[in-house]
Each structure stands twice: as structure tokens, then as C-alpha cells.
Amino acid sequence: MEYNRITNIEDPLFKQMHQLMQDVFPPEEVLEFELWKEPLEDPGIRVFVAVHEGRVVGATEYRYYEDFNVAMTDFTIIGQAGLGIGPFLAQKRLVDLHALAGEHGKKLLGMFAEVYNPYHVDHYEFGGIKPMDPYVRREVLAHLGYKRLDFPYVHPSWNNDGEAVTGLDLCFLPMDGELNELQTDLIVKFLKRYYTVLSNKPESWNKMIENLEEKTKVGLLAL
Template identity: 65%
Template sequence: MEYKRITSIDDPNFKKLHQLMGEIFPPEEVLEYDLWKEPLEDPGIRVFVAIYDDQVVGATEYRYYPDWNIAMTDFTIISKPGLGLGRFLAHNRLKDLNQLAKENQTVLFGMFAEIYDPYRVEHHEFGGVKVMDPYVRREVLSHLGYKRLDLSFSYVHPSWENNGEPVSGLDLCFMPSDDELASLPASLVGDFLSNYYSILPNKPKEWLKMMEQIHTRETIPLLPL
């Protein structure tokens, strides 16, 4: 199996990846094909696919922010069981991020991720792919070390369809390199989210209210996932 980075929408593997995203994720979570041009060319955004028998069978997108020494997992796709894709993608992603942190002369502080809560939202079937089942994914990410941010209010994010609608039913989580870490500075969370969603100009009022609430906090506890 090959772990290959995609840096252009003209890469034949990107067409396969985008088709796979459309089969797996709900429409509000998939950026339009042409809008991927700049993100793929951005050196800070890393999109890798797992290639097996000349087919894209898995993928992961993530980012490293050297100023904060944190990462964000945008998505992970596992399209087939029995290939060890989860381990393959997680291992190669962390190896790459540790190298980026090393080049930044530090040790990775941790990684954010948005995780569906199937106990609140049950309609996401992810293309009928059982290994992408939200219950399975949540437990896998818990095993990896992710913890849920205790925001004390509902977490939402702007739709990637850029229609100004909020997307709910998720938790914002963080995987600290130090498993004993009990909280995050609220300023880090707020600054990260502002930067991460800066590409989407149409922010829902629910998101704006959430951001105001985050900026009133000093710290945000990390709870078991």
C-alpha cells in the first residue's frame, strides 16, 4: 500500500478521492471540486491517499500550524475493511506530523478533530461503509487518545457548502501528546477555529454566538470521549 500526497486537482488520484468523498460524506461536508485548487497547493494542508491496486481506498487530510504547534485532522476515509487502513493512515499521519514538529524544533502539542456524536445524530450512514460507522469511528478515535472539549454549549461549524447554515451533531475534540493534559486555553481554541473557517465567508449566527462564548472563557476542560 502506498501513502501518497496530492497537491493538485489535476492529479488523477484527486478525481478518485473527490468521488470517494461524495460517496462517504454528506454534501455539507464536501468542498466543491474546483474550490480544492488552492487548499491542495497550500503547503500547510496535507492531503494523502492510500493506494492499493491502483485504487484510492483511503485518505486523510490534516494541517499543521507551526505557530501554535498543533494539527487538525480534517477527515479520514476508510472505504474497505480488511486492509488495515485505519492503522496505516493514522501511523503515517502521525509520523508526518512528528517530522513537521521536529523541523519546527519542538514536539507536537496535539491535534484537533471534529467527531460526529451518533448518540445525538443517527442519520449519517457514510455511504453504507460499515467501517465508517459513527459509533465505530468514535471509539477508534477514543482509543487513539482524543478527548472531548467541554464547551457547555452545542458545538456547530459553518457548512462547507458555504450557504450560511450551521452543521451540528458533532463534538470538537483534541488529542494531546501529553495524555495528562486536562484543559486547553480558550484563546487557542477560538483563534484556531477563526483561522480554520476563515475560508468560508458565510458564517451562521449560531457559530458567531458560539465563538463569542468561547472568547469569554479562560480554559476549556478536556473530557473522555
């Protein structure tokens, strides 16, 4: 299996990847094809696909914030069971992120990720691909060491229509497995930076940020 980076919307592998996203994710979670041009060309956004026998069978997008010394996993797609795509992507991604932090003379603090909470929202089928089942994904993240940040989480729809997307938890994978809380300042700065591209944010998101700013730390709980 190959781990190939995509940096151009004209890359034939990107067309396969975008179709895979449409097959797997709810419509409000998928950015339109043409709108991917700038993100793919942004050196800070890393989009990789798992290619098996010439076909895109998985993908992951993530980014490293040097000033925060944290990463964010935007998404991980497993397009087929039985190929070991999940472990392959997770291992390759972590190697890449440790190398990026090392280039800046740092040791990676950790990585954020959003994950669906199937105990609250269970109607997502994710293209009928069992490894993408919300219960499975949540348990996999727990095994990888991710922890849930202890506050009610919403995020702005990627349609930039001002709608709030609920049914998700914001999680964090600490490289120090003993870490059980995060500074709220880091969380707020990260979320503001991450969602800068969306100008039309729901009021519930703004309220969430305000509530976080009133605290100093947020606990990390088991998924």
C-alpha cells in the same frame, strides 16, 4: 499500501479520492471538485491517499499550524474494511506531523478533530462502509486518545451558505496524555484561522466563539 500526497487537481488519484468523499460524506461536507485547486496547492494543507493495487482506498487531510504548534485532522476516509486502512493512515499522519513540528524545533502539542456524535445524530450512513459508522469512528478516536472539548459545538457549512452544522463534537488529541484542559485562547484562535475561508458564518457559530472568549480554559472529557 502506499501513502501518496496529492498536490494537484489534475492528479488522477484526486478524482478517485473526490468520488470516495462523495460516496462517504453528506453533501454539505464535500467541497466541489474545482474548489479543491487552491487547497491542494497550499503547502500548509496536506492531502494524502492510501493506494492499494492502484486504487484509492482511503484518504486523509490535515494541517499543522506552526504558530499554535497544533494540527487539525480535516477528515479521514476508510473506503474498505479489512485492509488496515485506518491504522495505516493514522500512523503515517502522526509520523509526518511529528516531523513537521521537529522541523520548527518543537514537540507537537496535539491535534484537533471533529467527530459526529451518533448519540445525537444517527442518520448518517457514510456510504454503508462499516468502519465509517459514526459509533465506530467515535470509539476509534477514543482509543487513539482523543478527548471531547467541553462546550456545545457547531461549525459553518462548507457550502458557505451561512447554515450551521450540528451533531458534532470538537475533539483534541493531546500528545501529553495527562492533559485534561486547553486554554480557550488557543481554541478560539484555531477556529478563527481554520474557518477563515468561509465568509458566511452562522450566527450560532459567532455566539459560540463569544461564549468561549468569556472563559479561560475548557475541559477535555472522555469521548
